[in-house]
Amino acid sequence: MGSERLRHRVLLAVSAVLLCTVLSLSCGRGEIELPEPEIIEGAEMRFSPGANRASLIDWEPWGRQAFERAGRQERPVVLVMTALPIREARQFDETTLSDSLIIERLNRECVPIRVDIERHPEVKRLVWSGALVPKEGEPGIVSIHASGQLIQAAGFLDPPGTEEFLDYAVETNMFYERWPEGPGQAPVIAWEQPLIMRRRVQTRELSNDLVDRVAASLRSALSGPGGGPGQDGKVRDPSAISLLLYLGHTRGEESLAVLASDALVSVREAGYWDEVEGGVSGPGGKNLAINADLALSYLEAWEATGKEDHPRAARDILRFLLTVLYDENIDAFRAGQLGDEAYFALDRAGRSEAGAAPPVDGTLYTDRNARMVSLGLKAGLVLQNETWTERALGLLDDLWDRAVGEDGRVYHVFDIERGAGSAPGLVADGMWLARALLDAYAYTGVPRYLLRARQLVDRALEEQWQETADVFVAHSGESWPPAAALVNNPSFDANLVGALVLLRLNWCTEEPMYRDVARRILTRWSGDWGRFGDRAGAYGLALQRYLDYPVRMMIIGSPEEAQTRALLRESLRLYEPGKHVQLLDPKSEREEVEARGFPTDMDPAIFVCVGRACSAPILDAEEVAASVSSFVEQMGRE
Template identity: 30%
Template sequence: MEAAGSAGGSGAPGASFRFSPRPNRAHLVRWRPWGEEAFAEARRVDRPVALFITAFWCGFCQRLDETALSDEEAITLLNGLYVPVRLEEAERPDVDVRYNQAGAWPAIVLLTPGGVQLAGVHYVPADEFASLLVRALDFYQRNRAWLAESESRGAAGMRQDLPEEPAPLSAAIADEVAGMLEGLADAEFGGFGAELKMLHPEANDFLLHLYETTGESWCLEHVLVTLRRLRASATYDRQDGGFYRYSSRRDWQEPHPEKLLADQAALLANYLHAFRLSGAGEMRRAAEELIAYMDGVLGALDPPFFYGCQDYVGFDGGDGGRRSFLDTHLYCDANARAASAYFDAWRVLGAAACRDRGAALVEALWLRFRSPDGGVYHYWDGAPAVPGLLQDAVAAGAALAGAYETNGDAASLERARELAAYVLDRHRAPGGGFYDIASPGPDRLATRLRLLSQNAAAARFFLRLHGLTGEEGYREAAAWALRPFPNSHRAQGAFAAGFGHAVSLLASA
């Protein structure tokens, strides 16, 4: 997607919004950035908020820019009768998780100035979009009193129901999650599930851990099948390198054309781990190819950092080809995971260049992304933005711990401990778990959430520090992170793998 600053009068000096790389008029909407200022404006002028959550790589988001958001009537309605807010899910995962529970983009949410939802949809054709805006506005104007009463009752907020007295943590939970994965495993094509196939590197990681600790041969065998099938399929890009994000078919032959840094880093760790356990040369070659792709494409222009994503757009220009473009944002969590995977490459392959780049990357992250409150910022786009996300502090801390394990750098361990102290101080939730954000924000961000995947990662970070320092407090923090989630993991499917892995590590710590 292409960026536009204050094009069309964004309503926010210096704000930058990115639109489809194909011709469109979406920049003519006077977009506001997410924040309290947008809701304050909506209250002041008594207009609904039109929240648009997009993804850099999302084809339907690009199509929305080119069609519905280029329609003259829709532009006029948004500018004259709404307060339009636009953000990207990768920039604001904390907003995305609260307004886009379906995890599909674009997410369009129409809200009262006080946050009561009027409508929520995903992609809308151009001939229906203006009608949706008119109908939602009409409902708001005719039901102001009732909606205001709903706001006063707290209907605009959100709640998270986790058990006050969850089931005890035990190795049996890890066994249950392993059984869930075995039931979801596709023995023919690898991966998990029978239809749409996500990469699920966290599930591969858990199965490889189980093979190491229990000797269960099916765990290693399934990961090897998955990684072989992936590399032999259309989900692996033989032209540019790297793996696409998911496939619409179970045989991996219908991929969607985005390649995210976080996925490449996680799959690199998978291939390295599988090579270490199996000695299979094809696992090593795949790892080396991934390193070449990450260095040569995502990491070529601003070393030691890696860009966030490579995406493609096909054009009807007569050549039948495709155009590649990069998300040039630098994301803290994804870069930290890349550094961790590069440290793995040094340990498994003896790749000194990976060790050196990983060390330079964690140092650069610390210097560029550290926030005044002791945490880290989420992304960099010419300046750091969005401090206070648990996922960034945990990923950066884990990478710093990896730097210490790799180089014996005492400063890296001390920095990891500083981030652990920050998480304990700013994110710890009463009753168990850690909140995803350090401080409440506007509207639904007034409720801080305890998310299973993020708490599983936090638990593994604390257990790693426990192993490095011997301090029992870190083991207790890991148990605290996992405490709210027994039983709730059952609705997560293969996404529960990280939780099962963390519980297994805790049981043996």
């Protein structure tokens, strides 16, 4: 296995330049040489790459021990939430946290905790979701009593502002017992067992009317004052794009597909697009997840509309991902390139003269690389390049080997070379990885991908599903040593990815339990989706997939036969949004084939199923598109 993996990596490294050529990507640095970005390796405690003295502070990691120390020493906990891509966070290191007085006071009067919120999003959720901060905004510094109760929260302050912040934290901590809202109130951080914060919202009936309401909200969000496409260039949630394209196709509402397409065009026309090196940037830099999701949306929009601008945009993003974020030595993608608006505004000559590109965050995140698996599979299919497919499947195998621990928990951060990981137990990582595994199963028909997806989801159902709340909690109680059981505010995004994964597992296995859990998630958020902006598209998409049983394309045949592979390839290439493609081998999966009611003693064939009705077998790959279209039109959609 090890020698095969090594051979695979060597072949991919050798083919990287060929890949750029085949995809018409300019992966070289061009006639004018561009500066190579510095790689900032992943670590638990990282500071701004700019000059600073923040490391002189006696930082503690997040956990019970820091709070116990605060109790013994009768000091407040001061939590600094930071992340390399956040420009204000880097400036906070270089100014306030380099100030001699601030350093001295934090070390003498407080218990300072430093948390990288990208590495540990469970703390970001705890604080930013409202469990800790009773106001809107994204605080950078928070003071907490040793009991776990909030004292104060603020943004990234200047030195005088931070002095006032510390004055209040220290004084309030001294008189904690006299607080009107003090010890009698439940702490916001509990260490003995996970709690769950539930918003009491009215649930609604799961219906197409609810889908229409989500679509209407997206139409409003993506439209300008005159009703035309918005031109703000905001990177749209990929699920919102998928929902609009799906409804445009299945309902014949072309205006919805045009709206989705125009929203993607507006991204290229706004100032966020990097015309020199490809990809989209913002104040937080050029994030791997955002660019991977956006490229996937461009490829899907091309399938739906045929608009040639979309594959060009996808290729530009792929060029950036391959040349800047991809590490060919470990066959994985780095977290992103740090933000530098002045640099990204320069042309090629200007960047060459600048002499230094923004650094790259070298952290390897499981959820972001799982997104790259899904993108790589789609790019390999739509752009007709098998190297992307091979790269995606190789990355997926590495993720399974390195990001999934021996106990089955998925690490948020992994290291392929050292086999290390951190922050296990986040439900989002498991669901994104399960989605990638199901994509690989659909593209290859290899059963192990389905088995692994089931393993991840079944574990999440066992450990992270809250029966009384109908949600997956954000993480397991032991997700971050030393076994801190934080308040679990359920993640909207992770639960909706989970609902889509559960529905796909139901289609693959015909196990009703998966569909029932998806229904409960959708009911839980049925009255609460509106506050998430265009991210509500994930809710609408999952609901539509729940209500509309997909067009199923069941390929029965040995994957080793050329005819089977041709039928699978044509099934995948056919644009039928929401379709379910599944290959079953009549030899090794005979019982499953017979249980589904398909023959086991004929040449490879496709059976197209709508509802409970299935077509006659399709034996010729060249007839797949016409036969599927005819049968779906004949049967209608359920």
